Amino acid sequence: MKPLVKHHIFERSACPGNECLLLYADGRLPHHEMHRLEAHLVDCPLCSDAVEGLALVPGTTMPDQLMKEGSAMFKRVAAPKTNEKWRVWMAAASLAVIISSVAWLYHNTNQPSNERVAEFSVPEPITAAPVEPEKKNEIAVQPQTIVDTIPHSVTSGAMQKQLQVATGINNEAAVTAAPEQQPEVTEGKASIAESDEIHRMSEKNVAPASADVAAFKLSTVKSKNSQRQIRYIEGLKTLAETDLDDYADSLLVPGNMGVEARFENEVAKKDKTEDQVHFVSYSTLLENGIRKFKGKKYKEAVEIFSHVLAARSDDENALFYGALSYKGLKRFEKARMLLGEIVRKKDAVFYEEAKWNLALVHLDQGNEPEAKGVLNEIVVEKGFYATQASEKLKEINN
Amino acid sequence: MESRFVCILHSNTLESKLMMRLIRLKKDSSGDDVSLIRSYRDTGDKEIVGILFERYATTVFGVCMKYLKNEDDSKDAVLQIFEKLMVDLKKYEISRFSSWLHSVAKNYCFMQLRNREALFTHDAALKEQQEFMESEALANQDDSYPEEFYLGNLENAIGSLNTDQKICIELFYLREESYQGIASLTGFSLNQVKSFIQNGKRNLRNYLLKMKHETAG
Numbered sequence: 001m002k003p004l005v006k007h008h009i010f011e012r013s014a015c016p017g018n019e020c021l022l023l024y025a026d027g028r029l030p031h032h033e034m035h036r037l038e039a040h041l042v043d044c045p046l047c048s049d050a051v052e053g054l055a056l057v058p059g060t061t062m063p064d065q066l067m068k069e070g071s072a073m074f075k076r077v078a079a080p081k082t083n084e085k086w087r088v089w090m091a092a093a094s095l096a097v098i099i100s101s102v103a104w105l106y107h108n109t110n111q112p113s114n115e116r117v118a119e120f121s122v123p124e125p126i127t128a129a130p131v132e133p134e135k136k137n138e139i140a141v142q143p144q145t146i147v148d149t150i151p152h153s154v155t156s157g158a159m160q161k162q163l164q165v166a167t168g169i170n171n172e173a174a175v176t177a178a179p180e181q182q183p184e185v186t187e188g189k190a191s192i193a194e195s196d197e198i199h200r201m202s203e204k205n206v207a208p209a210s211a212d213v214a215a216f217k218l219s220t221v222k223s224k225n226s227q228r229q230i231r232y233i234e235g236l237k238t239l240a241e242t243d244l245d246d247y248a249d250s251l252l253v254p255g256n257m258g259v260e261a262r263f264e265n266e267v268a269k270k271d272k273t274e275d276q277v278h279f280v281s282y283s284t285l286l287e288n289g290i291r292k293f294k295g296k297k298y299k300e301a302v303e304i305f306s307h308v309l310a311a312r313s314d315d316e317n318a319l320f321y322g323a324l325s326y327k328g329l330k331r332f333e334k335a336r337m338l339l340g341e342i343v344r345k346k347d348a349v350f351y352e353e354a355k356w357n358l359a360l361v362h363l364d365q366g367n368e369p370e371a372k373g374v375l376n377e378i379v380v381e382k383g384f385y386a387t388q389a390s391e392k393l394k395e396i397n398n
Numbered sequence: 399m400e401s402r403f404v405c406i407l408h409s410n411t412l413e414s415k416l417m418m419r420l421i422r423l424k425k426d427s428s429g430d431d432v433s434l435i436r437s438y439r440d441t442g443d444k445e446i447v448g449i450l451f452e453r454y455a456t457t458v459f460g461v462c463m464k465y466l467k468n469e470d471d472s473k474d475a476v477l478q479i480f481e482k483l484m485v486d487l488k489k490y491e492i493s494r495f496s497s498w499l500h501s502v503a504k505n506y507c508f509m510q511l512r513n514r515e516a517l518f519t520h521d522a523a524l525k526e527q528q529e530f531m532e533s534e535a536l537a538n539q540d541d542s543y544p545e546e547f548y549l550g551n552l553e554n555a556i557g558s559l560n561t562d563q564k565i566c567i568e569l570f571y572l573r574e575e576s577y578q579g580i581a582s583l584t585g586f587s588l589n590q591v592k593s594f595i596q597n598g599k600r601n602l603r604n605y606l607l608k609m610k611h612e613t614a615g
Contacts, residue, residue, distance in 0.1 A: 009552075009571055009599060015496050018456035025460070035574045042570075042595055046500035050460030053472070057463060066473050070455050073477060074448030333474040337481070366513075 013040045015047050025054035069306055072313040076341055091347045230349065233290045238317045239349045240283075282308070286317055293321050298328035316342065320350040324357065332365045352378075356385040359392065368396060431495040435487050444484055450495075451480045458503050465507035479506050555605040562586070563598030570595050 016037055023029040024037050041048045231240045289304035305322030308315050323338035339361065342354035355378055362371035375396075378389035431450065438446040455476055462472035462479075479502060492498045556564060565584060569575045575583065580591045 010603065015454070015457065018453075021456055021460065031576060031579075032574070034576045035570075038577055039570070042592075042599060044496060046457060046461065046496045046503070049464045049500065049504070050457040053460035053463030053465070054456070056467065057469060066459055066476060067452070067455055069473070070451045070477060070480065071448065073481070074444060074451060329470070331470055331474055333478055337477060 012043055015044060016040060021047065021050055021054060025051050025057075065303075065306065068310040072306075072309045073337070075313040233287050234294045236290055236294065236321075237349075238286060238290065238321075289318070289321060289325075293325050293328075296328065298325040301325040302329065314341070316349055320354060323354070323361075327357065327361060327364070330364070332361050336361050336365070352383045352385055355381075355383075356389070359389065363392075363396075372396060432492065435492055435495065439488050442488075447480060447484050447487065450483070454496075454499060455480070458499065461500065461503045462507055465504065466510060471510065475503075475506055475510065479503055482506070551606055551609050552602070555602045555609075558605050559598050559601055562590075563594045563601065566591055566594035567598040567602070 020029065020033070020037060024034060029037065037047075041051065229240045230237055232238070285304060285308060289301050289308070292298075292301035292304060302322060302325045305318040305325060308318035309322060312318075319338045319342050323335045323342075326332070326335035326338065336358065339354045339358040342348045342350050343358060345351065348354065355374060359371045359374040359378065362368070362374060372393060375389040375393050378385050379393070431453075434446050434449060437443070458479055459472055459476045462475040463469070466472050466475060482502070483499075486502070490498070556567060559567060566580055566586070569580045569583065570577075577588055577591050577595075580586065580595075581588050584591070586594065
């Protein structure tokens with residue numbers, strides 16, 4: 001018999017690469033490589049378990065999405081915290097605009113108006129902003145919140161002028177939500193009845209994602225390098241940032257994203273197949289994701305928002321609606337992670353909604369202590385969800 | 399002891415060939431993992447954990463799939479596990495990353511199963527847990543042998559194995575047959591083949607350690 005040297009049997013080899021494991025699990029590894037891997041498997045419970053598990057997953061491309069999500073996660077957590085000062089100024093400026101906007105609305109809604117109005121679509125039960133019943137009255141937002149189906153109308157004329165005066169910003173596009181690209185985007189406005197409540201609302205910087213408090217649509221600010229503005233898609237709040245052009249103009253999106261590709265001409269279109277990569281604008285992708293979410297097609301929504309996050313890991317819209325989509329799929333851990341990313345930044349547009357939903361996700365997971373902790377924080381912070389949080393706490397304790 | 403492939407190459411060409419293959423396989427050595435972890439502890443740079451993620455995400459996903467039997471849950475689990483690693487890598491002294499990672503991944507999966515209140519009512523899960531403990535014990539065994547002692551006694555050691563283990567060990571290590579190939583040749587099931595190789599190898603190790611101890615005594 002040939003002698004077997006030490007390394008032959010007992011020497012430990014390093015774990016193989018991902019591709020090798022996937023090919024083996026798929027039965028496509030060449031024989032000689034297979035033996036080498038199996039010799040490793042004898043000693044490595046990690047890889048041994050891995051190939052067993054991978055064999056349960058058809059195909060070898062599935063982990064790609066996982067790799068993307070993971071990379072996005074590490075990019076997020078590794079990203080240095082920059083522009084903190086800028087963010088503080090942005091928050092202050094937002095507050096100023098909100099105050100002036102709400103004041104303007106108050107002034108105008110007490111006078112007869114011929115503006116065309118329609119009703120906002122009712123938010124999903126799962127969405128971030130279940131409107132607090134008492135608070136709805138307290139802040140005197142009209143129950144049938146108003147929507148203007150004609151883009152620009154909200155921002156035209158006197159109102160725009162008013163905003164310019166109030167903010168010192170001479171920016172024609174500041175209030176509009178890039179409507180030329182999304183004519184179907186709904187935009188809203190609300191009327192405020194009590195001036196005291198206006199101050200109260202402004203001071204608290206209330207910003208629920210629901211269209212029910214549509215006044216926040218007007219939280220528009222332009223800083224030196226960027227604009228942050230709220231716009232509503234399908235009646236749901238989103239953050240519109242026009243400084244994202246460097247990446248938002250075109251995103252590479254697989255053909256199965258359910259979005260229409262934009263081609264230079266018909267010849268170019270013919271050259272493409274369904275599977276090929278399409279170029280899609282950020283706003284189109286976002287709208288599509290929101291629609292999927294609203295239509296409760298959570299899996300498709302998740303796919304779209306994941307794609308956005310892979311391109312821009314801190315995209316608040318994708319983080320928030322991605323989280324809610326995961327919540328809809330009952331993938332609570334994932335929802336928790338994305339919401340956690342938002343609540344790390346107190347100046348995030350979706351901060352309050354994210355925190356509230358984080359508490360709900362904890363409850364969904366049966367994790368009461370964590371949920372209570374978050375709910376207590378919401379109460380202490382006295383934000384929009386403070387009363388709801390307080391009631392939820394009572395409910396839990398009973 | 400982690401391999402550094404410093405053993406003397408045997409003149410046998412088959413083994414030289416095997417050695418070269420093993421070296422190629424070792425593209426991300428465990429030593430590198432430990433160095434990375436050390437760097438992470440020193441700098442706190444989370445991108446380092448990202449590198450480990452790139453190396454092991456698929457592997458951990460496979461482990462989670464084996465126990466959780468659900469793609470979405472497994473994907474979530476992988477992200478959770480690596481999120482946890484960002485904290486744990488700073489807390490624990492890790493000498494063999496893959497073994498440690500396996501324990502972390504398995505424990506996470508068992509915790510998830512327990513949360514589903516399925517662990518203690520699910521025979522398969524219990525069986526897996528038992529196997530886990532066995533494989534952990536195997537992974538933690540001392541695998542150091544003096545070269546000369548090993549070479550002189552290995553043939554005797556193989557001779558001491560029971561017939562099934564002996565056949566599988568020889569087919570696997572000498573003829574380099576795959577699990578499937580051995581199963582076809584012998585009529586054993588795949589699980590039996592794996593088991594005979596693994597147990598045979600453990601018995602070889604025990605035999606050699608015993609001999610070494612007796613010689614030293």
